Amino acid sequence: MSLITTNWPSEFSELKKLEGILHCPICYEYINTCMITSCSHNFCSVCIRKYLQFKNQCPTCSEETYAGDLRKNRPLDEIVTIYTDVKERLLFKLRLINVTQSIKGCQTENCNGFASTPKKSESDTSSDKDTPKSEKPKKKVVQKLFSEKKPPEPLVVGGLTIPTIFQPRKSPKKNVALPKPETKPCPVCNVDVPVKNINFHLDSCLAAADPVVTKPKPPVEKRKPLTKLVYTMMKEKELKRYLKEHGLNSNGDRKSLIWRLNRYTVLYNAECDSEHPRPVADILKQVEREEREEKTTPLFQAPKNKTTIDKNSDPEIIEKHNKEYLQVNKDHFNALIESMKKRMGKNIKTSNRIDSDEEIKPDITPLVEDQVPSTSKATDIDCTVSIYSQVTVVDSDSDSDIFEKSTTKIEADVHQIDWNKTKVNEEFTQETDLKDETVKESKELDDSIIHDEDSNSYESVFDKSGRGEISLVKTPVGKAHSLSARKKTRTPSQTANSSPSNSKMEKMVDEIFEKNDDKMSDQLDEESESDEDDDESEDEGFQFKTPVKNYDMSPEISPMKTRSKRKCAPSTDEKKLTRSETRQKRVKRSISPCY
Amino acid sequence: MANIAAQRIKREFKEVIKSEEVAKCAIRLELIGDSFTELRGEIGGPPDTPYEGGLFVLEIKIPETYPFNPPKVRFVTKIWHPNISSVTGAICLDILKDQWAAAMTLRTVLLSLQALMASPEPDDPQDAVVAKQFKENEEMFRLTARYWTSEYAGGPNENQDFQRKVQRLIDMGIESDRACVALSAYNWDLERATEQLFS
Numbered sequence: 001m002s003l004i005t006t007n008w009p010s011e012f013s014e015l016k017k018l019e020g021i022l023h024c025p026i027c028y029e030y031i032n033t034c035m036i037t038s039c040s041h042n043f044c045s046v047c048i049r050k051y052l053q054f055k056n057q058c059p060t061c062s063e064e065t066y067a068g069d070l071r072k073n074r075p076l077d078e079i080v081t082i083y084t085d086v087k088e089r090l091l092f093k094l095r096l097i098n099v100t101q102s103i104k105g106c107q108t109e110n111c112n113g114f115a116s117t118p119k120k121s122e123s124d125t126s127s128d129k130d131t132p133k134s135e136k137p138k139k140k141v142v143q144k145l146f147s148e149k150k151p152p153e154p155l156v157v158g159g160l161t162i163p164t165i166f167q168p169r170k171s172p173k174k175n176v177a178l179p180k181p182e183t184k185p186c187p188v189c190n191v192d193v194p195v196k197n198i199n200f201h202l203d204s205c206l207a208a209a210d211p212v213v214t215k216p217k218p219p220v221e222k223r224k225p226l227t228k229l230v231y232t233m234m235k236e237k238e239l240k241r242y243l244k245e246h247g248l249n250s251n252g253d254r255k256s257l258i259w260r261l262n263r264y265t266v267l268y269n270a271e272c273d274s275e276h277p278r279p280v281a282d283i284l285k286q287v288e289r290e291e292r293e294e295k296t297t298p299l300f301q302a303p304k305n306k307t308t309i310d311k312n313s314d315p316e317i318i319e320k321h322n323k324e325y326l327q328v329n330k331d332h333f334n335a336l337i338e339s340m341k342k343r344m345g346k347n348i349k350t351s352n353r354i355d356s357d358e359e360i361k362p363d364i365t366p367l368v369e370d371q372v373p374s375t376s377k378a379t380d381i382d383c384t385v386s387i388y389s390q391v392t393v394v395d396s397d398s399d400s401d402i403f404e405k406s407t408t409k410i411e412a413d414v415h416q417i418d419w420n421k422t423k424v425n426e427e428f429t430q431e432t433d434l435k436d437e438t439v440k441e442s443k444e445l446d447d448s449i450i451h452d453e454d455s456n457s458y459e460s461v462f463d464k465s466g467r468g469e470i471s472l473v474k475t476p477v478g479k480a481h482s483l484s485a486r487k488k489t490r491t492p493s494q495t496a497n498s499s500p501s502n503s504k505m506e507k508m509v510d511e512i513f514e515k516n517d518d519k520m521s522d523q524l525d526e527e528s529e530s531d532e533d534d535d536e537s538e539d540e541g542f543q544f545k546t547p548v549k550n551y552d553m554s555p556e557i558s559p560m561k562t563r564s565k566r567k568c569a570p571s572t573d574e575k576k577l578t579r580s581e582t583r584q585k586r587v588k589r590s591i592s593p594c595y
Numbered sequence: 596m597a598n599i600a601a602q603r604i605k606r607e608f609k610e611v612i613k614s615e616e617v618a619k620c621a622i623r624l625e626l627i628g629d630s631f632t633e634l635r636g637e638i639g640g641p642p643d644t645p646y647e648g649g650l651f652v653l654e655i656k657i658p659e660t661y662p663f664n665p666p667k668v669r670f671v672t673k674i675w676h677p678n679i680s681s682v683t684g685a686i687c688l689d690i691l692k693d694q695w696a697a698a699m700t701l702r703t704v705l706l707s708l709q710a711l712m713a714s715p716e717p718d719d720p721q722d723a724v725v726a727k728q729f730k731e732n733e734e735m736f737r738l739t740a741r742y743w744t745s746e747y748a749g750g751p752n753e754n755q756d757f758q759r760k761v762q763r764l765i766d767m768g769i770e771s772d773r774a775c776v777a778l779s780a781y782n783w784d785l786e787r788a789t790e791q792l793f794s
Contacts, residue, residue, distance in 0.1 A: 025698035026662060027599050028606050047599075051697050054663040059697035293598070294659075343772075 009094060019087075022080050025060055026051060030080050033274045036073040039063040045070075045270035053262060067228070072273055223277055225269040231258040247284055256291070263287050600661040604631040607701045614702055622705040624655075632657050636668070636705055640750065641713040645740035646674070649748025653708070654684075655701065665695035668704060673772075675736070675743040675779060677717040677726035682776075686711075687721035724780045732782060739779045746775060760785050764792065 008015045024031045026047035033045040041060040043051075049067060051059050058065045183192040188205040231239060239257045240250040248260055264287050271277040326333075608631075611617060611624040623637040636653035640646030651674060656667040668691055670684030678687045688711055690699060720726030729736040742757045744750035752758065760783060764774035769792055777788040 028603060047697075051663050054660070057696075059662075062694065062696055 012094075015090075018083070022076070022083055030084060031076060033270060034073040034076040034080070035070040035273060036076075037063070037065045038069045039065070042073055042076055045273040046266060049266045049270055053266065067269070070273075074275070077275070223272045225272045226265045228265060229261075231261055247280070248287065260287060260291060263290060600657060600659065601631050603662050604634075604657055604701075608634075610700060611702045611705070616702070616706065621709065622702070624701060624705070634701070635671075636701070638705055638709050638712075640744060640748065641709050644713050645737045646676075646712050646744050646748070647750065649744035649750035651712075651748050653705070655704075662697040662699075665691050665699075666701065666704065667691075668708070673743060673747040674712075675725055675740040676712060677715045677720045677722060677729045678711060680722050681725060681743075681779070682722075685721055687716075687719060728779075728782065735782050739783070743775070743779070757783060760788075764789065 008019075021042075022030055024044040024047050025041070026043055029044070031042055031044050034042050035045045035048050036042050037048070037058050039058050039061050041058055043059065048059070048070060052065065052067050056064060056066050182195045184195055184198060185191065186193050186198070186201055186205055188202065191201075193201045229242070234242070236254055236257070239254070239261065243250040243257060243261060246264060248264055250257065252260070264283065267283045267286055268280070271283060608624060608626065611622065614622070616622045621639045625635040625637075627633040627635055634655040634657070636655050638651050638653065640649040640651065650672070652671040654669045654671050658664045658667065668686055670679055670686060673681065673684070675681055679685070686708070688707065690696075690704065690707055715729060717726040717729040725736070728739065738754060738757070741750065742752075742754050745752035745754070757778070760778055761771060761774045763785060764778065765771050767789070769777075773792065774788070777792050778785065781787040781791065
């Protein structure tokens with residue numbers, strides 16, 4: 001295996017292969033407590049057991065394998081220990097030989113280098129031929145080296161006997177030391193022990209004596225692997241009891257309880273495979289340590305991109321959480337918007353975010369569809385919806401009923417519909433007419449107006465003046481035509497004119513809310529995640545607060561948000577206008593009638 | 596990062612660096628940051644394929660549960676291949692999904708990807724448009740893939756015709772990437788691509 005880092009010389013490449021066999025393919029360390037699968041692949045006991053928690057197959061050949069199929073492979077364990085013992089010594093020898101060869105090379109070079117020396121050597125070994133000549137010094141050197149090495153060798157060999165070498169020196173000292181202090185026989189082992197050491201000796205003696213009394217080996221052999229229980233089927237109480245039985249910490253949520261049990265089972269069973277299992281206390285400590293380690297890694301933490309608040313909790317809390325969420329993820333949203341912008345070109349215009357507190361003037365910008373051909377396709381719109389937080393989609397389901405789907409801004413649309421029905425709108429559109437010229441300069445709007453010519457619906461994009469907020473609105477043909485007939489374009493901030501209409505609108509909204517049934521829909525869509533942003537905190541609050549559901553929504557609406565569903569009676573001259581500018585204020589106002 | 600994962604990655608990183616393929620400039624691996632959780636891979640386009648001469652950059656993310664779960668790999672360099680998304684670079688390869696085995700390494704993954712580039716599998720596609728083209732008009736697929744290689748992976752460019760067509764669309768105000776995608780999807784039929792782009 002090529003992951004082996006030992007640099008065996010090329011003539012011993014087999015050793016590299018051998019080393020590869022002795023490595024666990026999972027952790028790439030020497031196999032520790034080898035287990036063999038039915039397909040005869042070897043792994044560390046811990047590694048394979050952990051792996052089988054993920055998947056019941058052999059990590060090498062993908063054959064179906066279960067923990068019960070594993071068998072101990074003790075010979076390989078022994079080979080590993082022997083190999084690791086021998087390896088260092090072997091490498092040392094090999095290095096030595098290399099050195100001798102290089103020295104030899106130097107010497108022969110020297111011999112060749114000096115014209116006189118060869119002669120000398122020739123004169124020394126006059127009768128020898130050239131080849132013996134060169135061999136002789138080699139032999140000498142090798143002999144020298146070996147003789148040099150032999151002293152170390154005995155040392156190395158003697159390394160085992162080193163204690164014996166030093167013991168005599170030490171033991172006399174001990175012998176000298178022992179008689180001096182008072183000694184008392186140990187009550188356990190009856191050995192004479194200095195009084196000052198008696199406690200220490202007793203501790204170790206008792207610790208050693210216990211297993212002796214209970215026969216250490218039988219319990220070791222008796223250790224049976226834990227059976228894997230179906231933890232997901234167990235109640236939390238049962239889990240905790242089971243944890244306590246094994247001396248594990250029973251705190252934490254269900255997920256961590258199960259994790260702990262799984263990890264303990266793996267480690268415990270792995271120890272069972274070992275010839276000399278560690279004490280259970282060690283395993284318990286290891287489980288704790290590993291849990292602590294893994295808690296610091298993101299895997300164990302609650303996913304950051306999810307809010308975990310209960311939708312039934314206090315709206316203020318929800319609002320607060322949403323604000324925090326938006327703050328935290330702002331960069332991410334912006335990055336998404338950027339990437340989307342890049343990918344889609346200028347089809348969709350996005351907004352700069354309103355940064356919270358800024359007062360939003362009740363601008364009314366009735367936007368009327370122009371027959372602007374759009375380059376966007378339906379798919380593009382989907383993407384946009386999912387990416388841009390400010391996008392509102394009001395979908396139409398053709399036919400008689402108008403099905404609208406929207407995010408929280410739907411009330412704004414409602415306003416507009418009713419508002420358009422009334423004369424208020426007329427006033428407005430007149431005003432906007434006046435401002436048409438100023439508006440027309442904002443050509444980007446054209447880009448943002450998406451007109452789906454094929455289908456009988458329109459998607460119009462409305463821009464929030466100055467802030468570039470968008471809402472996509474799909475309306476049925478009737479509406480759209482009436483809109484287009486009027487040929488209105490967006491009017492940016494008409495602050496001065498807006499207030500009267502607002503008050504009227506409020507009334508209308510109230511009416512609508514009263515009329516409509518209160519339903520909550522759990523419909524969710526991708527939009528919602530991106531939907532939350534700083535300036536939407538109001539909306540967030542609103543979503544949770546208002547049980548208004550006047551519209552039937554098509555099912556693609558945002559997750560996390562309960563969406564208002566409304567059904568509008570179709571009217572022939574309905575106009576659909578989105579006025580995102582006043583959205584926030586209106587949202588606020590619209591809340592009150594519901595409560 | 597879990598202990599075992601970090602250790603493995605360190606070893607595998609060394610392995611790739613020392614491997615023979617690196618010497619042949621076929622694969623490369625770089626660390627991003629110090630954490631061993633994110634790496635950048637590079638693979639050369641295999642010879643005798645439309646990808647020859649190109650250098651393809653990969654984004655490799657190591658999950659916490661590595662090596663029990665496969666690394667997450669994605670093409671950063673745009674590539675025209677039935678099993679690789681031309682939009683996102685997502686790869687459809689069994690060993691990166693359910694066929695992952697813990698005994699595999701980053702080196703084997705990179706080599707497998709090279710093998711995938713050499714032998715597309717249109718019956719199990721990631722990008723349906725490319726797969727359709729591959730099945731219906733393999734020559735067109737080869738030309739397109741070669742053009743993409745030259746455009747995005749620094750491969751040699753021979754196809755002046757395709758370049759002209761892309762330039763036409765760019766002149767019309769279309770971004771070059773979109774133009775390239777549209778033309779490729781419509782077998783380099785300029786009219787249909789234009790129609791699609793402006794419809």
